[in-house]
Amino acid sequence: MNRAQIVEQLPGLRRYARALTGNAWAADDLVQDTLERACRKWLLWRSGSDLRAWLFTLMHNLYLNQRRATVLVQALDAEALAAVADRHDGSxxxxxxxxxxxxxxxxxxxxxxxxxxxxxxxxxxxxxxxxxxxxxxxxxxxxxxxxxxxxxxxAPTTTQPCGAGAPVALRRMK
The missing domain is CATH 1.10.10.10 (Winged helix-like DNA-binding domain superfamily/Winged helix DNA-binding domain)
Structure with a gap:
């Protein structure tokens, strides 16, 4: 594993961290924590295996550990929302x-x-x-x-939370 391989993964790690945390600062901290853990545990990574999957696994586990410690509900920041909007109709x-x-x-x-x-x-x-x-x-x-x-x-077109005020019909599934 070399520096260039890790640098290649940073945009994806940042995107995923922002989507998970809903906050740019918390996402940057999560990416930083992930990279620190990767450096501490780099001997656990098997050469030739998927570095991307390994880093995302580290990040996901860190996120779950942090979430267990403190439960935070926040909205995505404007940058992440713009990325989501680009993938859809742009609205x-x-x-x-x-x-x-x-x-x-x-x-x-x-x-x-x-x-x-x-x-x-x-x-x-x-x-x-x-x-x-x-x-x-x-x-x-x-x-x-x-x-x-x-x-x-x-989802309403007003500023209410998604689905608020309009009950969602439940379907029976077998």
Whole structure:
């Protein structure tokens, strides 16, 4: 592992950290903590294995540890919202609704959705990062996409939180 390989991963790590934390400062701290842990544990990385997946695994585990210590609910910063808006129809209102709905997903579904859609990771890589079977990744992704559709359809065009005031009909699934 050399410096250039790690530098290549920084934009993806920053994007994922901002999407996870919802805050630019907390995201920068998470990236810094991830890089520090990678330096301390670099002997654990197997040469020839996927450095990107290893770094994302470190970051995800750090995030979960930090989240267990303190639960923070914050909105994505303007830079991350702009990135989300660019991936969709470019509408700022849609990006805000998307962020509100994304924050309402359970953390395990949100992590899978972000890694697959925002970071363009393969299911097998996501499974390694989250330390779950590939089938779990696929089911969480399916549930996350379905829930996001429901939330976005119910999302108001005002400044209310996603889906507020409009109950979402529950469907019975077998």
């Amino acid at each position: 700022r209102e849609t990006a805000l609704d998307l962020d509100r709905c994304l924050q309402r997903l359970p953390p395990e579904q949100r992590a899978v959705l972000l890694l697959v859609t925002l970071e363009d990771m393969a299911y097998a890589d996501v499974a390694r990062v989250l330390d779950v079977p590939v089938g779990t990744v696929m089911s969480r992704l399916s549930r996350a996409r379905a829930r996001m559709r429901e939330l976005m359809e119910a």
